Amino acid sequence: MTDFEVHTPSGTKRSTQPLPQLEQVELKGMLDWLSAYGVDAQGGVTRLLYDQAWCKAQHALAAKMQEKGLAPEFDQSGNLYGTLHGTGMGSGTVEGIEEAPIVTGSHIDTVVHGGKYDGAYGVIAGVLALEYLQKHFGAPKRTLQVVSLCEEEGSRFPFAYWGSRSITGISRLEDLQHLKDQEGITFAQAIRDAGFGTDSSYRAASHTYGAFIELHIEQGQVLERLGHSIGIVSDIVGQKRFSITVSGEANHAGTTPMSWRKDALAGAAEMITAVRRIALEAGEALVATVGRITADPGVGNVVASRAVFSLDIRHIRQESIDRCWHSMLQEFSRIAAEQQLGLNWEEHLSVTPTPMNKQITSDIRDICEVEQLSYIYMPSGAGHDSQIFQPACPTAMIFVPSQNGISHNPLEYTAEEDLMKGFRVLVQLLYKYGYGS
Numbered sequence: 001m002t003d004f005e006v007h008t009p010s011g012t013k014r015s016t017q018p019l020p021q022l023e024q025v026e027l028k029g030m031l032d033w034l035s036a037y038g039v040d041a042q043g044g045v046t047r048l049l050y051d052q053a054w055c056k057a058q059h060a061l062a063a064k065m066q067e068k069g070l071a072p073e074f075d076q077s078g079n080l081y082g083t084l085h086g087t088g089m090g091s092g093t094v095e096g097i098e099e100a101p102i103v104t105g106s107h108i109d110t111v112v113h114g115g116k117y118d119g120a121y122g123v124i125a126g127v128l129a130l131e132y133l134q135k136h137f138g139a140p141k142r143t144l145q146v147v148s149l150c151e152e153e154g155s156r157f158p159f160a161y162w163g164s165r166s167i168t169g170i171s172r173l174e175d176l177q178h179l180k181d182q183e184g185i186t187f188a189q190a191i192r193d194a195g196f197g198t199d200s201s202y203r204a205a206s207h208t209y210g211a212f213i214e215l216h217i218e219q220g221q222v223l224e225r226l227g228h229s230i231g232i233v234s235d236i237v238g239q240k241r242f243s244i245t246v247s248g249e250a251n252h253a254g255t256t257p258m259s260w261r262k263d264a265l266a267g268a269a270e271m272i273t274a275v276r277r278i279a280l281e282a283g284e285a286l287v288a289t290v291g292r293i294t295a296d297p298g299v300g301n302v303v304a305s306r307a308v309f310s311l312d313i314r315h316i317r318q319e320s321i322d323r324c325w326h327s328m329l330q331e332f333s334r335i336a337a338e339q340q341l342g343l344n345w346e347e348h349l350s351v352t353p354t355p356m357n358k359q360i361t362s363d364i365r366d367i368c369e370v371e372q373l374s375y376i377y378m379p380s381g382a383g384h385d386s387q388i389f390q391p392a393c394p395t396a397m398i399f400v401p402s403q404n405g406i407s408h409n410p411l412e413y414t415a416e417e418d419l420m421k422g423f424r425v426l427v428q429l430l431y432k433y434g435y436g437s
């Protein structure tokens with residue numbers, strides 16, 4: 001049993017209430033259960049926005065929420081909500097946004113051949129936390145909600161954070177309809193095939209949140225190396241993502257002398273080497289990644305006429321991202337001019353670095369202290385829906401360790417004991433905000 005002070009996200013002290021000991025919950029079992037939707041023979045999980053595995057998983061989750069008394073509801077984007085309705089009693093004089101639901105959750109989509117914890121942990125933990133609170137304390141005073149966001153990774157369409165961006169109104173379906181996946185299927189078609197979209201019977205994706213709290217695996221090695229159980233996220237890095245197209249001329253590999261070629265792939269290779277050099281020169285905190293390249297016509301005895309590669313740049317400060325991108329672009333232009341190649345780029349993601357809400361993070365710290373869980377404040381090098389929510393409502397993130405820091409990989413793993421510690425923190429926090437008098 002633990003005693004702790006209950007207060008709202010705005011810091012008003014409310015009351016003190018002991019919580020019953022948390023029981024072992026079916027966290028691990030439910031993560032395994034969810035991973036069956038989209039699992040492959042090597043144990044990798046692939047659930048891309050609106051694909052078959054995604055649809056099955058999201059509907060299976062809705063059925064689980066129903067079983068657990070959480071009144072599931074979809075919106076037009078395919079975000080799924082489970083709700084514990086508040087009685088409204090004791091919510092005091094707080095007005096406007098503070099009366100809105102306290103929401104927890106994360107995303108259901110994965111990268112291609114990813115793990116079973118990224119995103120899923122926060123969704124499952126949210127469902128079980130609401131079930132736990134309902135079972136022990138009945139209806140909360142303030143409405144508590146869990147959301148299974150439809151998309152965060154940007155794995156299918158050249159666009160990311162669709163779940164949180166649609167909820168916060170930053171993006172609308174009209175802006176994305178034309179986007180195509182690798183198979184040429186448009187966003188408009190994909191959402192329609194999945195049964196969502198503006199002409200579906202679901203309500204529009206718009207909500208006012210009192211606060212958003214995301215529990216997530218760290219996806220790095222910091223907690224494990226330093227021996228801490230909980231990471232309290234201080235900031236989330238900013239990101240820019242581009243698609244870079246280099247154009248040359250297809251020609252015969254045997255009859256075209258080296259110096260007369262316009263070899264798009266050779267030019268792209270030099271540009272990628274420059275990406276690595278510039279990022280290394282910028283210092284340890286900056287990271288830049290080229291994770292994908294395609295070449296046309298993609299034939300062994302033909303000089304490539306076109307190469308397209310991805311570029312992902314991240315840092316905790318926007319100026320560093322911008323400076324690095326400009327140096328890279330200068331280098332790309334120099335290389336293209338030198339080799340008589342065409343150069344085009346398209347920016348398809350830009351998110352600014354985002355600090356998390358100070359009051360919620362300090363409440364998380366208080367809980368860690370009462371619960372005697374070792375914690376550190378840390379920035380997140382991975383992007384999260386929390387950085388989309390933060391400007392719209394007070395937002396915070398709780399991290400648990402990732403074994404060997406591996407993520408976006410079937411080997412992604414967090415020990416059950418660590419999953420439970422994060423769950424405990426989440427339950428305490430939701431109790432604090434939902435049941436305070």
Ligand SMILES: NC(=O)NC(NC(N)=O)C(=O)[O-]
Nearest residue numbers: 152153154160161382383384
């Ligand atoms: N937590 C994540 O894995 N996020 C990933 N996805 C986005 N959208 O940032 C990423 O690339 O960092």
Ligand SMILES: [Zn+2]
Nearest residue numbers: 111118153408
């Ligand atoms: Zn991820």
Ligand SMILES: [Zn+2]
Nearest residue numbers: 107118119152
């Ligand atoms: Zn994630």
